Amino acid sequence: MRYLWKIVWGMMLVLAVACSRTPPQSGGGGGSRGYIAGTVPQLGDNKPHEWRNGHPYNHQVHGIDMSRWQGDVDWARVRAAGISFAFIKATEGGDHSDPSFQRYWREAAAARIPRGAYHYFYFCRTGAEQANWFIRHVPREVGSLPPVLDLEWTHSKTCPRRPPPAEVKREASRFLDIVGRHYGQRPIVYTTVDFYRDNDLGDLRAEFWLRSVADHPRETYPGQRWAFWQYTGTGSVPGIKGDVDLNAFAGTSADWARWLSIRLTR
Template identity: 55%
Template sequence: MKTLTRRAALAGGAAAALGTLASCGVTGGAQAPGQVVSTRPDFGDAAPHPWSGRRPSDHPVHGIDVARYQDPLDWRRAQQAGVSFAFIKATEGADNVDAAFREHWNGAGAAGVPRGAYHFYYFCAPAADQARNFIRMVPRIPGDLPPVLDLEWNPFSPTCTWRPPAATVRSEVQIWLDMVERHFGQSPVIYTAIDFWETNELWRLGDYDFWLRSVAADPSERYANARWVFWQYSSTGLVPGARGEIDLNAFAGSRAEWARWLAARRI
């Protein structure tokens, strides 16, 4: 299958700075399914960081990521507060399914929040089995965000703390990426943290959209050679419609660039 690659989505100088953007307009006001939120986010933070240099608030497009640890959300209220996208945990390893996936998935969809599913990678199971687990769980619905692969070490896992060599990590991960791209018709986004990025030289994976965690500085200050599209800047966010703390994320570009990225990268 010929998919729309990230480089094929480049459109103009501003898009080139972001790395992967292409195509449509921005809407304002209330969001119907498939539209784009244009209001500036009304979020708080239980443990705000004293940002210097470029701040998350310099980016106009923000979203959240959720898993079973979050209570059910009032997605409509969250959308009205400026949640422009949501990444929702679907699976982990070869057979684990997130117990709250369906509830979060359906809630975001009903509120018109652009949504994507993510898989938490497990280093003690074959990549192909993990890809099949994700494909079984996540519906292929036109208009949804591309799939996401969450890559990070998990030293607290009760069953697998193995850290394979970097070359092994990349070769196995590539199996997952290729299988999932063939199924969904879009290349996955890769989420990671600073230590994993550096240890495994993830930039060697090639032309992927990266979603980077950096809670104390802009990703450009923490990730060498990084071309990022999403930035996870807090795990202590406070969002109307969500009870308790929640992860906050920013998109790299303007609202117009967000609309172009959506048009190019939706399933």
């Protein structure tokens, strides 16, 4: 069994790194200022932004995050376009699951794209309740990316609460602890500029995935280290109809391989 596990683990790493090294081609938008020619995969932006303080296309490893609204996906084309990872919405609050999650989860794996699941946090249930809800819906599979906790202000009529920072971080930490123990990997925290500032999230013990669609994260989250950068919500990717969120990994392809060797579920 130990020998078989090593074979599976090695194959996952080889496939993930190979995916991140898809030959770069010309991007379909995003503004031309400040990026290095030849580093752009087959990705574009339906509402291009003029990047001035660091272009996302300078990063070698790109991925998507998605939910039911992406509809039917041609995962083979997505992978061929240079997408190296996918974060898929699984649950939100304590009583909702995304109806497309299980299908996307299987299809992404079949296309050999490393994928992880994310949970959209609501402030009307405890962190423990939401952690257990997530665990009920997301399988613990070898080779999966770490879980993700999505922390942002909700616009729900059923849960308009905006608790104080101490409560936010207490309940978020409870979720991170429970989910981290179950999957053997502490979740990544996704957040937005306003939520990060309102709740002083810099002292939360987590690896960060930061949304910043108007400037580089070093400008919008000064001093904050991050692993992933969501740089647009209007991206275009072959194999996906309509807009999709695009993200960059902080390091090189070699850094990505090292990160996977540490952070994939075992």
